[in-house]
Each structure stands twice: as C-alpha cells, then as structure tokens.
Amino acid sequence: MKVLHRYVAREIIGAVIFALVAFLALFAFFDLIGELPQVGRGNYQLQHAFLYVTMGLPGYVYDLMPIAALIGSIYTLAQLAARSEFTIMRASGLSTGMASWMLARVGIVLVIVTFLFGEFIAPTTSAMAEKWKLQAQGASVSQEFRTGLWTKDVIRQNGLTGETIGTRFLNVKDVTPAGRLQNVKLYEFDRDFHLIAVVTAAYADYQASNVWRLSDVTETSFSTRLSDITATISTKTLPTRDLVSEITPNILSVLFADPDRMSAYGLATYTRHLAENNQTTERYEIAFWKKVFYPFAVLVMMALALPFAYLHFRAGGVSLKIFIGIMIGVSFQLLNSLFSHLGLLNTWPPLATAVLPSMMFLVIAIGSLWWVQKH
Structure with a gap:
C-alpha cells in the first residue's frame, strides 16, 4: 500500500505542478502586458517590468494552489480510471476511506506549501516589488492622495x-x-x-x-x-x-497594501491597532480569517476531485473532466470573493464569511462522492 500511495502522490504532485506552472505563465503574460504602458516612466524600464511581474508570482501561487490541486487531482484520477488502474486498486481492497486518506496526505503537503507562500513568501516579495517599482519610477507611495x-x-x-x-x-x-x-x-x-x-x-x-x-x-x-x-x-x-x-x-505599509497580499500576522497586528483606535476592522478581520482558512481549501478541492475517479471513462473524456474542474475552481474563487464583499456589506461575522464558501464546496464534495458510489 505504501508503494501505491507513493505512486499516486507522485502522479498528483506532478500534475499539480504542471497546472500551476501553466496558470502562472498565463497570469505573468497578462501582468506583463499591463505593465508595458508604464515602461519609460522615470527609470522604469522593461527589465524592471519583468522583475516586478516575477516578484508577484508567489502571490499567484498562493491564490491558484486550490485550483491547481483540483485540476491536477482530477487529471490524475481520470487517467487512473481511464487505464482501469483505479478499478484494479478497488478490487485489491482500496476503500473510499483509504482513497480519501491517500489524497489527504498529498493535500496536507500542498496545504503547508500554500501556507508558507501566503504567510511568508508572497507578502515579502509583493512588498519588495512595489518598493522597487516606486524607486525606479521616482515616485512616493502617497502621491495619489490629494491631502496626503x-x-x-x-x-x-x-x-x-x-x-x-x-x-x-x-x-x-x-x-x-x-x-x-x-x-x-x-x-x-x-x-x-x-x-x-x-x-x-x-x-x-x-x-x-x-x-x-x-x-x-x-x-x-x-x-x-x-x-x-x-x-x-x-x-x-x-x-x-x-x-x-x-x-x-x-x-503604514498596510494602508497601501492589498489585505489579500498581507500575512495573517500583519493583518492581526493592524486589526488590533484599528480596534484600539475605535476604527472599523471588518475588512481586515475577514482578510485575516480567509488567510487562516484558505490553505485548507486545497483539501476541499481535492475532495471534489475524488468522485471523478469513480466515473467510467465513457461518462466523459479526460478533457471534459478537466474542463469541469476548471469551472469548479473558478466558481470557488468567485464565490470566495463574493462572500468577502457580501460579508463586509451585511456585517456578517468575519469567521463565517471566510469559512462558508469552503464548507459549501465540502458538502458538495461529500454529496458527489455519495452519489457516484450509489450509482
């Protein structure tokens, strides 16, 4: 069984990395196109634009990891099902619980990687990128405010x-x-x-x-x-x-930063500062709880991928399953962003606002797995 776990883990991690690299290349291309109009402003040249886009990639790794985990898991499981390997595994005694634990072990590794990128790497590189860009352009970070x-x-x-x-x-x-x-x-x-x-x-x-x-x-x-x-x-x-x-x-740097690009520690510190000064904290509290729970969305996405292993190949090709996975991942991102705005407008509890999208998709994953087992 250990050999089987290593085999599946290697296949999933390879597929996740491939999907993640593809997404990063796509987003880097669009970001570079967006930076081109600013090339020539001050000392900001094309190499600075490349550096700025590159320093922003860790933030995309954090954002896209759940979708990459979903697509990579669906691709791997669909391939196993297409080659009847998953059927042989089940005939050899692989239960649904064991399959879930097999995915969970890989998912825990991806959760740790996502947490490290979100808490340490992405906030640092994003801040450095903005600093270098301002230095190259000869600008200051508060020039956009009329009164400072x-x-x-x-x-x-x-x-x-x-x-x-x-x-x-x-x-x-x-x-x-x-x-x-x-x-x-x-x-x-x-x-x-x-x-x-x-x-x-x-x-x-x-x-x-x-x-x-x-x-x-x-x-x-x-x-x-x-x-x-x-x-x-x-x-x-x-x-x-x-x-x-x-x-x-x-x-002070928080005032110019996107809360979604800050670390949980930085968000907690700034939220405490706002509370001590009797200022509204809802936006940063929601961002804090999202930062805490977002890495676990990787596990939810991989749970959504497991039912695809129980679908026979004739129920849909691998390409169709990957397309469905992309749609599910995009829906999750849109719903996650939508709940942040709805929670802020309707003063929902920040913890509930951050957790509800993942809980909804987890329920869908459990329901889908129960359905494919019954049919």
Whole structure:
C-alpha cells in the first residue's frame, strides 16, 4: 500500500505542478502586458517590468494552489480510471476511506506549501516589488492622495504603556519607498478632544522600538481650549524631536497594501491597532480569517476531485473532466470573493464569511462522492 500511495502522490504532485506552472505563465503574460504602458516612466524600464511581474508570482501561487490541486487531482484520477488502474486498486481492497486518506496526505503537503507562500513568501516579495517599482519610477507611495496620508494614534502617559491621555492624528504628504515620512503634521487632542498641540516636521525617520525622529520641528502648544478667550499659545522650533507612537512602518505599509497580499500576522497586528483606535476592522478581520482558512481549501478541492475517479471513462473524456474542474475552481474563487464583499456589506461575522464558501464546496464534495458510489 505504501508503494501505491507513493505512486499516486507522485502522479498528483506532478500534475499539480504542471497546472500551476501553466496558470502562472498565463497570469505573468497578462501582468506583463499591463505593465508595458508604464515602461519609460522615470527609470522604469522593461527589465524592471519583468522583475516586478516575477516578484508577484508567489502571490499567484498562493491564490491558484486550490485550483491547481483540483485540476491536477482530477487529471490524475481520470487517467487512473481511464487505464482501469483505479478499478484494479478497488478490487485489491482500496476503500473510499483509504482513497480519501491517500489524497489527504498529498493535500496536507500542498496545504503547508500554500501556507508558507501566503504567510511568508508572497507578502515579502509583493512588498519588495512595489518598493522597487516606486524607486525606479521616482515616485512616493502617497502621491495619489490629494491631502496626503492620514492615520490615527493614541497618546499614552508613558509612551506605549500607561493610561490613554489623548488622541493624535498624523498627516504625511509623502512616504518614500525607503520609509521616510515627508511634510509631517501632527494634531494632538486631549481626552475631551480639545486641540492641545500642532506639530510640523520636514521629515521623520523610524529609529526602532516605536520611535520616530522628527527633523526641523515646529511645535505649537495650546494651554486650554481654542474657543477660550484666555487661551495661551506658545510656539517653539527644534532641530529634532523623538516621537513615541504605536504607528510603525509596517502599519503604514498596510494602508497601501492589498489585505489579500498581507500575512495573517500583519493583518492581526493592524486589526488590533484599528480596534484600539475605535476604527472599523471588518475588512481586515475577514482578510485575516480567509488567510487562516484558505490553505485548507486545497483539501476541499481535492475532495471534489475524488468522485471523478469513480466515473467510467465513457461518462466523459479526460478533457471534459478537466474542463469541469476548471469551472469548479473558478466558481470557488468567485464565490470566495463574493462572500468577502457580501460579508463586509451585511456585517456578517468575519469567521463565517471566510469559512462558508469552503464548507459549501465540502458538502458538495461529500454529496458527489455519495452519489457516484450509489450509482
């Protein structure tokens, strides 16, 4: 039985890799076509476009792995059925449960690979690709916003710890690819939302441990409410000033990143930051739970492929079965994306929004397997 497991696993993995490479080539071609109009902008040349597209491929590996697993499994099982090998396996004592476990063992390996790409490889390469592209074009990541980048922070008594004593709004005109903040403005309020200080700086560089170093600083302080006729205003200039903030370069990068390209850890960190600042978190919570459960969609897709092994070749050629597999995979991706938007619009529980598409297809897989066994 071990020899049989190795044989089937080798066939499935080979077919999955072939399907995945075919999809990656197709998506890379379309991405390269989309990048061509930007070639020549600044120092962005054709080789930069090739590099940018290549760095985006790990993200597609993560997205396409369930579909590739489905198509590869259907192709392998259909071929085994066409050559009557699967019939011989069943006659030799291979039960449905054993066949399911045989696929599950391969699926677990693919789940681990998908998780590694989604959690570590794709977020890193996607961020590097965007950084290199901006550097080549000589652009900054916040130029598309008319008033710059806005974000919210809390002011604590002892820096990062202690009681919350106020709220800070940060406005940045530009963020360079290297992470420097340019034309920085800080608006600080007390707990009653009375303006207590306005700080401007030419630029800010991240040091470490949640510390930003502001340069060419002008600080205007208000001793009481602005509406109070007795309010006193004082202004001072400083060459540098350190600012302790919960906002880090990683959090700022989230504002420009696609949540589906972030790691689960990054999503959890940013969701916690939003919750502490009383901001909506639903979009990032849905993305977090999708990131957690999406790799297991590989197992669901392979479960959908198993009934094809029980269909005799005359019930449909291998090409037809592969076409059906592609349609199932595309339907899963569309439904998964649709549920994300519906969950966000209808405020569904993020966990349920992320899990429901996979659960629906798992029920279909179980029902299909029961049907082919009965007929």
